[in-house]
Amino acid sequence: EVQLVQSRAEVKRPGESLRISCETSGFTFTSYWIAWVRQMPGKGLEWMGIFYPGDSDTRYSPSFQGQVTISVDKSLNTAHLQWSSLKASDSAIYYCARRAGTGWEPEAYFDFWGQGTLVTVSS
Amino acid sequence: SYVLTQPPSVSVAPGQTAIITCGGDNIESRGVHWYQQKPGQAPVVVVYDDVARPSGIPERFFGSNSGNTATLTIRRVEAGDEAEYFCQVWDKNTDHYVFGTGTKVTVL
Numbered sequence: 277e278v279q280l281v282q283s284r285a286e287v288k289r290p291g292e293s294l295r296i297s298c299e300t301s302g303f304t305f306t307s308y309w310i311a312w313v314r315q316m317p318g319k320g321l322e323w324m325g326i327f328y329p330g331d332s333d334t335r336y337s338p339s340f341q342g343q344v345t346i347s348v349d350k351s352l353n354t355a356h357l358q359w360s361s362l363k364a365s366d367s368a369i370y371y372c373a374r375r376a377g378t379g380w381e382p383e384a385y386f387d388f389w390g391q392g393t394l395v396t397v398s399s
Numbered sequence: 400s401y402v403l404t405q406p407p408s409v410s411v412a413p414g415q416t417a418i419i420t421c422g423g424d425n426i427e428s429r430g431v432h433w434y435q436q437k438p439g440q441a442p443v444v445v446v447y448d449d450v451a452r453p454s455g456i457p458e459r460f461f462g463s464n465s466g467n468t469a470t471l472t473i474r475r476v477e478a479g480d481e482a483e484y485f486c487q488v489w490d491k492n493t494d495h496y497v498f499g500t501g502t503k504v505t506v507l
């Protein structure tokens with residue numbers, strides 16, 4: 277059974293760093309692209325970036341380039357999303373999602389999603 | 400950047416048909432995917448590649464894509480269909496993924 281299980285909710289102060297996780301199971305981690313999606317309170321879905329553990333190929337949305345870092349730990353089949361200095365505007369739910377299809381199939385959809393991690397940044 | 404526009408809301412009585420549109424420049428040249436998101440839950444794909452349904456999704460969910468508009472049709476709407484629906488494509492010009500603005504479906 278394919279599963280993406282995300283780390284717990286976080287409450288942080290502006291300027292602090294944070295890394296959230298997406299632990300996967302039930303499939304060959306290095307064969308699928310993993311994406312991160314932001315959902316601000318009461319808003320829509322925003323694609324942040326996507327990572328291919330097979331060769332570490334990473335693509336970022338221009339809106340998030342330089343603001344976050346996507347990484348993986350292949351030994352733990354886990355993807356990470358990291359901030360070095362949080363802002364209040366980073367408060368949102370963050371989802372990881374597996375892109376269907378192995379290899380280079382960019383038009384494929386996101387077939388499995390994590391449950392989301394709520395990040396709250398407040399002074 | 401590529402933009403996908405959806406109506407903010409659609410209201411429909413039980414048993415009737417809900418039609419959700421997703422507008423984008425020459426969207427018919429792209430594969431469109433539709434996600435259903437209920438409050439407090441992660442999105443779930445209901446239609447992919449314009450017209451395909453994942454296993455477990457009722458035949459009441461029907462997708463189409465022509466010209467500048469992709470459409471998700473939900474026939475014989477049930478109370479459980481009340482949710483927000485998002486369309487999504489991959490923009491080949493920028494190699495980026497794009498979500499629509501989202502449509503809240505309310506079952507009267």
